[in-house]
Amino acid sequence: MNFLEEVxxxxxxxxxxxxxxxxSFxxxxxxxxxxxxxxxEFARLYxxxxxxxVLTIESSGIAPSVMAGLELGVPVVFARKRKSLTQNGDLLTAKVYSFTKEEENEISVSKKWLKAGEKVLVIDDFLAHGEAALGLANLVEEAGAEVAGFGIVIEKSFQSGREKLLKKGYRVESLARVASLSNGSITFTRNGQEAWSL
Amino acid sequence: MNFLEEVxxxxxxxxxxxxxxxxSFxxxxxxxxxxxxxxxEFARLYxxxxxxxVLTIESSGIAPSVMAGLELGVPVVFARKRKSLTQNGDLLTAKVYSFTKEEENEISVSKKWLKAGEKVLVIDDFLAHGEAALGLANLVEEAGAEVAGFGIVIEKSFQSGREKLLKKGYRVESLARVASLSNGSITFTRNGQEAWSL
Incomplete structure (x- = not known):
């Protein structure tokens, strides 16, 4: 069991x-x-x-991203989430549907902080249906930058996010992959690969 | 000039x-x-x-708070900001008026993560009129915990926040104190005290 799975x-x-x-954490x-x-660990992998x-989305993506940015020696940008945005030519925007909240949000990043030619590590706390991850990838590509891959703290492997990202050719590194939450118990999957262990 | 003032x-x-x-940062x-x-620096001061x-508020307070929490070896909790909250007995809540956005928000923290007896360092990115800071202090006191003091990244010393907090007896440590933004130029104040220099 790796460190994060234990936590x-x-x-x-x-x-x-x-x-x-x-x-709690x-x-x-x-x-x-x-x-x-x-x-x-994200820094080691990438x-x-x-x-x-590093690109992430407020609020729970910020802490792991800042730590990864510190290790990699690169800045972090966090996308903002709003129900609807006033039009603004200075912003890159993407629509993200939240299955949990059953609503569509717009996410945005200033064009100043995401530019053509950048190689972007996209980090988020959870990967579930992949909507936020795809929205973040859209922002990167709208900027003319490149998605180097995803760094996910916890992946719910029984939902479709990972498949969607892999199908688009993205690299996906999830530090814990939850296979099931049935009957109140948490089980993990590795698909034969040891992602990390501490 | 200290490090942060230079930045x-x-x-x-x-x-x-x-x-x-x-x-940009x-x-x-x-x-x-x-x-x-x-x-x-917050860790050194406290x-x-x-x-x-450490208690802060989403989103811009999270990065400095996580770094302070890492140095101090304590957890961080971030209050959430909402236009209005559904009543929930598990939450501590406070109202915060935003002068910038001219709207009132509710901020909240789960009772699970802020408890009687705790000594809380409240960190925020900006101190302006002090509304967010006082709201965070209200959450701490509602929990029966104690505000050890405030750690502010940038204080706008020409606004009333610092005075309000000092009048209530709180310790306020601001790493940069902006005296004026007039005519597009940024000037700092120290009140004869060198807060830090790197």
């Missing part, structure tokens, strides 16, 4: 078959030590890729 | 007499190295206070 087993709650609550309360290890920027 | 002079833009834009793009120094938790 998830100890602290996470399977609220339903679909919902994993990890608000990631989504509301944040454990900076855990985030540092997560950031170091160190050779010539990353120039 | 602000180099990167900040006085958009008006009232508005300082620092979206704090509010939209984040410079993890700068945030690490900021976090280390190291002897027996801090058990």
């Amino acid at each position: 998830i087993l100890k602290e996470g709650q399977a609220l339903s078959d679909q919902v994993l609550k990890v608000d 990631l989504n509301h309360q944040i454990d900076p030590q855990v985030m540092q290890k997560v950031g170091q 160190r050779s890729e010539g990353i120039t920027k | 602000i002079l180099k990167e900040g833009q006085a958009l008006s007499d009232q508005v300082l834009k620092v979206d 704090l509010n939209h793009q984040i410079d993890p190295q700068v945030m690490q120094k900021v976090g280390q 190291r002897s206070e027996g801090i058990t938790k």
Whole structure:
């Protein structure tokens, strides 16, 4: 079992078959030590890729991203989430549907902070249906920049996000892959690959 | 001139007499190295206070808080901001008026992550009129916890926030204190005290 899986087993709650609550270290309360290890692992996985920027989305993506950016020595940009945006020529925007909240949001990044030629590591706290991840990838490509890959803290492997990203040819590195939340218990998958262990 | 003042002079833009834009390293793009120094400085200032938790508010408060929490070895909790909240007995809530957006928001923290007896360092990116800071202090006191003090990245000293907090007896440590943004130029104040220099 890797470090993050241990933390998830100890602290996470399977609220339903679909919902994993990890608000003690990631989504509301944040454990900076855990985030540092997560950031170091993302940096290790992408160190050779010539990353120039980390892109994430507010709010829970910020902590792991800042730790990864620190390790990689690159800036972090966080996309903002709004129900609807006033038109603004200075912004890159994408629509993101939230299955949890059953609403569509617009996410945006200033054109100043995401530019053609950049190699972007996209980091998020969760990968579920992949809507936020694809929206972030759209922002990168709208800027004329390149998605080097995704760094996901927790992947819900029983949902379709990973498949969607792989189908588009993206590299996906998830530090914990949750196979199931059935019957209140959390199980992981590795697909034969050891992502990391500490 | 301290490290942060140098970064602000180099990167900040006085958009008006009232508005300082620092979206290259704090509010939209984040410079993890700068945030690490900021976090280390907050930790140095409050190291002897027996801090058990850092409290901040999404989104721009998260990066400096996580770095401070890492240095202090304590968890961080970020309050969420909403236009209005559904009543929920598990939440501590406070109202915060935003002068910038001219609207009232509710901020909230789960009772699970802020408890009686804690000594809380409240960190935010900006101190202006003090509304967010006072709202965060209200959450701490509603929990029966104690505000050890405030750690502010950038204080707009020409607005009333600092005075309001001092009048309530709080300790306020601002790493950069902006005296004026008039005529598009940024000037700092120290009140005879060298807050830090790197």
